Amino acid sequence: MPTVFEAVRNEFGPELPLLHDGHHRMTPIQAATLGKALEPYDLFWLEDCTPAENQDAFRLVRQHTTTPLAVGEVFNTVFDFQTLIREQLIDYVRAASTHFGGISPLKKVMDYAAQYQIKSGFHGPTDVSPVGLAAQTHLGLAIHNFGIQEYMEPSEKTNTVFEQSMTFADGYLHPGEKPGLGVELNEEAAASFPYQQAYLPYNRLADGTVHDW
Numbered sequence: 001m002p003t004v005f006e007a008v009r010n011e012f013g014p015e016l017p018l019l020h021d022g023h024h025r026m027t028p029i030q031a032a033t034l035g036k037a038l039e040p041y042d043l044f045w046l047e048d049c050t051p052a053e054n055q056d057a058f059r060l061v062r063q064h065t066t067t068p069l070a071v072g073e074v075f076n077t078v079f080d081f082q083t084l085i086r087e088q089l090i091d092y093v094r095a096a097s098t099h100f101g102g103i104s105p106l107k108k109v110m111d112y113a114a115q116y117q118i119k120s121g122f123h124g125p126t127d128v129s130p131v132g133l134a135a136q137t138h139l140g141l142a143i144h145n146f147g148i149q150e151y152m153e154p155s156e157k158t159n160t161v162f163e164q165s166m167t168f169a170d171g172y173l174h175p176g177e178k179p180g181l182g183v184e185l186n187e188e189a190a191a192s193f194p195y196q197q198a199y200l201p202y203n204r205l206a207d208g209t210v211h212d213w
Contacts, residue, residue, distance in 0.1 A: 001034060005041040014042065022049040024074075024212040025203075028057040035065030044148075045070040045092055045121065051212065053080070058089035070094050073123035076101070078109045085113050092121035092147050098132035099123070103139055110143045119147025126152045130162035134181040137166060137173050149173055161190045 005018060020043060026034065031049035038046065047070040050057050061069065070092035075081060076099055084090045093113050100106045110120055120143065122136040133151070140146045151168055163184045165176025176182045203213045 002037045002041070005038055005043070009041050017044040018042070019044045019047065019070075021047040024048045024051045026050050028054075028060045031057075032061045032064035035061060035067040035069070038067050039065060043067050047071070047094065048073065055080075055083040055089070058084055059087065062089045068092065070121050073099070075099070078105065078112065081109055081113070085109075085116055085118055088116050088118070090118060092119055094121050094123050096123035096128050096132060097135040097139070098128050103135050106136070107139055107143065110139070110145060114143070114145040117145070119145050120149075121147050122149055124150030124152065126154055126158065130154060130158065130164050130166070130183050131181060131185075134164065134166055134175065134183045137175050138181060141175065157193060161186055161193065 001020070005020075008016070008018060018041060020038070022031065022034070026049055028050050031046075035046050035049065045068045046065075049061060049069065052071045052074055058069065058071070068091040069089070071084060071090045072081060072094035073096060075095050081093065081095070085093075093109060095106055095109060097103060097106050100109070106122075113119070120140060122140065124133055124136065128136075133149075136149060140149055151173060153168070154162070163186055165178035165182035167174045167176060178184075201213050203211045205211050
């Protein structure tokens with residue numbers, strides 16, 4: 001992995017922000033080793049480097065690397081962040097409004113994080129939905145410790161069902177001028193797309209054991 005980042009830095013220079021998602025796959029010592037090895041390439045963050053439910057493990061990672069750490073897309077309450085924020089073991093809160101109970105609890109965790117100069121980096125894949133993304137965008141505008149907002153372009157079908165005023169251009173999200181979150185559900189359009197069951201991907205180790213994806 002460090003050789004990949006070395007090649008990217010050599011190709012694109014020091015200005016391009018680089019982020020890496022570990023998807024919880026590493027042990028704490030592996031995460032610490034990787035974080036230290038990536039320091040010369042000045043990452044914006046190293047995300048989910050080790051299973052986040054073991055908050056104490058981040059002490060070991062933090063002791064060994066200055067690479068910024070981002071955690072929290074699998075979290076549901078402020079208590080999941082309690083140790084990580086209080087002991088300043090992370091740099092970015094990755095929670096999502098749709099997983100965290102909405103705007104109010106997410107703002108509470110960001111107010112708590114602000115005491116320790118920890119910024120937002122809200123989870124923003126398409127499964128958060130335009131409603132969740134809009135909520136996070138508005139919250140990002142309302143807090144002074146905003147960091148960055150993850151964004152994925154919705155599909156054409158999604159945009160048909162969720163009518164949005166939000167726009168994305170040149171790396172920036174704008175919430176638009178509509179009242180509220182600026183997203184309206186087109187129920188007629190939604191009815192034209194029958195529900196199809198889907199599953200998240202999964203990984204297996206060489207011996208067949210199911211592992212974090």
